[in-house]
Structure formats: structure tokens, C-alpha cells
Amino acid sequence: MSAPGTKEMICISCPISCRMTVYEENDSIVVKGNKCGRGKVYGEEEYLAPKRMVTCTVATDSEEFPRLPVRTTASIPKETIDDLLQELYSLNIRLPVKRGSPLIENYHDTGVDVIATMTLPGRA
Ligand code: SF4
Numbered sequence: 001m002s003a004p005g006t007k008e009m010i011c012i013s014c015p016i017s018c019r020m021t022v023y024e025e026n027d028s029i030v031v032k033g034n035k036c037g038r039g040k041v042y043g044e045e046e047y048l049a050p051k052r053m054v055t056c057t058v059a060t061d062s063e064e065f066p067r068l069p070v071r072t073t074a075s076i077p078k079e080t081i082d083d084l085l086q087e088l089y090s091l092n093i094r095l096p097v098k099r100g101s102p103l104i105e106n107y108h109d110t111g112v113d114v115i116a117t118m119t120l121p122g123r124a
Contacts (some may be wrong), residue, residue, distance in 0.1 A: 009037040009046055022047045051075035054114075058091045058103070065120045068093050073113045079091060080108060088114065089097055096122035 006023040006092045011034060020033040022043045031043035045051065053075050057067035076084065084107060092117075094102065104114040 007047055009043065011042050013038040013042050024097050047112045050078045051083060052078055054081055054088075055117075056085060056088055058093055060093045060095050060097075060120065062120065062123070065095060068095075068097060068120055070114050070118045072107070072116050073115055074106065074111070076110050076112050080110070083108075084114070094122075095120050 002021065003025075005021050006021060009020050009022060011018045011020055016035060018033055018035050018039050020031055020039060020043050022029060024030070024047075029044045029047055031040045031047075034040050034043060036116065053072055055069070055071040057069050058090075060066055060068050072084075084104075085105065088099050091103065097118075097120050099116055099119040101116045102113045103116060106112070107114060
């Protein structure tokens, strides 16, 4: 039986997908099952403050291209994702937009932007 607070997780830092067990012991985080240091970093971060990349689409002013795919430039804290999605769903982007253009910069001082992942033309 695992100790209270123990989390089982799969490292998503590479395709090997190590199964890891993460728990606290003597005021430090113990990561087991990782095959490399990246897994230890991922396990500690996932245990203490899980983060995720966000991808979705936002509305545009175009009838021809009504949705623009977007993504965050890095992972953001899981607890901020719902607020970010609400903000993204309220947007209506005026086309044209170039791939990589920032739609939201430095979201809530996280240093993370939301960018367009596709170039869409404006009205002809
Ligand atoms: S622990 Fe290392 S080897 Fe295992 S999935 Fe993560 S990055 Fe890959």
C-alpha cells in the first residue's frame, strides 16, 4: 500500500513514458521509476504544481475561416486553465493573422503568451 499523498504518474517528457511514483518523505519529494533527470524534474513539478499546455480554437470575424487554432507558448498552472479558456472563448479575432502572432501576452504574469498556430487570410 502506498503512503498517503503518493501520486502515480506517467512522465510525458519523452516517448518512453516511464511510470513513476512520487511522494513526500522527510520534507523532500521522492521520485521513483524515472529513467533520467527530466523525469525527476517532471515528477516534482507535477506533484507540487501541475502545469499543462493549452490548445484550443478561438472565434474570428471571418465567415470563411470562423475558428483560429491557438496554443500557449509554455505550460501554465492547471488551476488557471479554466480562466484562460473563458478568456479565449470570449475573443473574436480580426483576420488576417499570421502564425506565431501573440493574441494574449504574458498571461497573468506567467510569462506565457497565447499565439496563433496558423496563418489565416483576411477578406479578399
Ligand atoms: S523519465 Fe526520462 S526516460 Fe522516462 S519518460 Fe521521462 S524523460 Fe523519458
